[in-house]
Amino acid sequence: MMSSNLDQAGTLRQMRGRQNNVNSELQMSATRVISVTSGKGGVGKTAVISNVAVALARLGKKILIIDADLGLANVDVVLGISPPYNLNHFFCGERTLEEVMVEGPHGLKILPAGSGVQQFTRLDGQLKMRLIDALDALDEHFDVVLIDTEAGISDNVTYFNVAAQDILVVTTPEPTAITDAYALMKLLSTQYHQKRFLLAVNSVRNADEGLDVFEKLTMVSGRYLDIFIDYLGAIPFDRKMHDSVRRQQVMVELHPDNKVARAFVDLAQTLMEIPQNNQAQGTLQFFWKQFLGVGAEAS
Secondary structure, eight states: HHHHHHHHHHHHHHHHHHHHHHHHHHHHOOOEEEEEEEESSSSOOHHHHHHHHHHHHHHTTTTTEEESSSSSOOHHHHHHOSSSSOOHHHHHHSOOOHOEEEEGGGGGGEEEEEGGGGGGEEEEEEEEHOOOOOOHOOOOOOOOHHHHHHHHSHHHHHHHHHHSSEEEEOOOSSSHHHHHHHHHHHHHHHTOOOOOOEEEEEEESHHHHHHHHHHHHHHHHHHHHHOOEEEEEEEOOTTTTHHHHHOOOOOHHHHSSSSHHHHHHHHHHHHHHHHOOOOSSSOOOOOOOHHHHHHHHOO
């Protein structure tokens, strides 16, 4: 009898061990999809996403940037890349998804959406499924997908933010930027039921200024909204950022020992330490299905 109990206990331990291994493998293979957004333009959102992406790539993460800023799509400019194609060429059947995708520093990949994003929500079922199939067929696994959305609260901004796992809001200490960041979170909370936001404050004079912005947003949202804001950190103001943009190199590469570059690296590391939003599934294909509404059509 005792031998039987021991055998059962051993079997249960083996089963738990295998389950833990499966869970670990699933966690390791999950793709984290993060939209990077802002209530207004001019807050340095694209600079933040480009520097964080390169910092993560340098840490060994496999990164994909989707440039969905339709009005001022310029991730490629900041990274010094000239993509010959965008998703329009894919939907027209002229290029494969692999041919549309371009490579940036340290092997990170960029998917230049261009004006094609404006048509995503109006694509017929055949084109939507063609995109999903192409994504499923990609040999490459990405650890993190960063989406550079438009500034503001347009339909395209809300589509991407609602489909992503996590929403990173970038703002500055300027009163108008703070007000617009709150307006964006309010819209996503009240109309799209988003409850969790990540926050990064750009162009601060000191660390206290970044914390002050976080406290202001937390106080007003706590009074009027049912949301949680997770503060990732602040990026100092430095005129070398203008030199970085002019030379089409990110700060973490051009001036790696600069305080701004170190702040971007810290932000990237903190982003990876924040637990994933468990309310969303962690695959790139799931993100596209959410965004394109394929699941709804299939049902």
